Amino acid sequence: MHTMRPLIHPSIEDITVEGILHALSDPVRAAIYAELAVSSGATCSNFLKISDRDIPKSTLSQHFRALREAGLIRSERQGVEMRNTTRCAEIEQRFPGLIISIMKAHQIQAAERLRSVKHKPNNKSRTG
Amino acid sequence: MHTMRPLIHPSIEDITVEGILHALSDPVRAAIYAELAVSSGATCSNFLKISDRDIPKSTLSQHFRALREAGLIRSERQGVEMRNTTRCAEIEQRFPGLIISIMKAHQIQAAERLRSVKHKPNNKSRTG
């Protein structure tokens, strides 16, 4: 019978560049973070499907933990669910331009992938 | 009796943001990359010691491979040694500002660490 340990949010000075890069080097976590940056307050189960891929909820939970403990997001219980918000303002203070340029690079890459799928349609397209 | 497979340098369009972030999320690799960005052409064995830490040469070799295969550096044999240069100009073309802001963030963090060591001297200082 195990208890539920409290959520860990590192203080801004304990956040490391290595931690941020590692957390965002996973495509699922990068997608979650990018979405949170736009639609603040999203919950864990909003991401059970990410670009046609099903993510098991235990895996999702671990990804949220990784983002949280890297200092990238803040999670707060609100009733039965968990509201997640990015800590981008704080991180921008400490590491100016870092998060923005990473997100921009992810966007550029996503745009390129879209273009290459349009040009060679049987590349990576899922058949139903 | 195994042969030595040729060095792999991904073409610029095969470089991914995830790959770059993952490669630079390791402190040893980040230190190597930062040094290469300044003193171009450094060799593998120039890094057998990184900030008072000894790195075994097999480990170093793997770190160089990781940087190379992520597209961050180019390695060329020159006689008995290997000359390494960053591919930052190419990457800057594709993902503007990415590498620069990561390096800047690393600098900020290194500066902070230096300051905190000065203020509490027995914190992380090696005793000979």
Next chain:
DNA sequence: TTCTATAGTTCATAAGTTACGAACTACCGG
């Protein structure tokens, strides 16, 4: 050519990390 030295790579494996199903906790509305 052969011998020696230096630089770096590969392989085997031990150590560490991550993914995910099953079982759980936490909270809300009856």
Next chain:
DNA sequence: CCGGTAGTTCGTAACTTATGAACTATAGAA
């Protein structure tokens, strides 16, 4: 109290990383 929804933890299988030993590759000297 029960039943439902949201998310966490645990165990373990799969994957990744670190490192010593043995290797390849090259240069220079004899």
